Amino acid sequence: MPASDGQSDAGVRGAGGGAPPAQRHASGAVNTARQLGFALGVAVLGSVFTSRAAAVLTDSGAPDPAGTVSALTAGQAGQVIGAAPARSRGDVADLLASAYAGGLRDVFLVSGAAGIVGGLLAIALVRAAAPSAGHQPAQQPAAEHATR
Structure with a gap:
């Protein structure tokens, strides 16, 4: 027989506590999802951002689009601008801003489309449960309505 320290097993059961097993399983599934x-x-939207920023840099004729987009996604735009010749720093800053804005625009478009699709799927697939026979609202007799 295991030794007891006088405490309940609530710590062992975790956050599910006294919840029925079906609710604990559903909670676990929601947390996993x-x-x-x-x-x-994060992975998909990061790829969308990187792809669009690289396309903008490539289209503009940047000398090292892959390296520049890598620095841009790592938050090193200031270092890229500082490494550019003094006379072209303004152009480099504008190019990086354009690449960043293009990447963010595509991220927002993909996020919005995913939100719309998710909302439509929720509307189409989630149905309210039909009330059971034991939980129907009580109906009052017609004569009682007439006296009110």
Whole structure:
């Protein structure tokens, strides 16, 4: 027989506590889906941003688009501008701003489209449960309505 320290097993049960097993499983599934969504969302939107920023830099004829977009996504735009010749720093800053804005625009477009699709799927797939026979609202007799 295991030794007891006098405490309940609530710590062992965790946040689910006394919840029925179905609710604990659903809660676990929701938390897993949320974490997976965070990870995939960051990865996908980061790729969208990088792809668009690289396209803007390539179209402008930047000498090293891959290296420049890597520095831009790492937050090193100031270093890229500082490494440019003094007479062209303004042009480099404008180019980086354009690449950054283009990347963000595509990220917002993809995010908005995903939100719309998710909302439509929720409307189409989530249905309210039909009330059970034991939970129907009580109906008052017609004579009682007439006296009010």
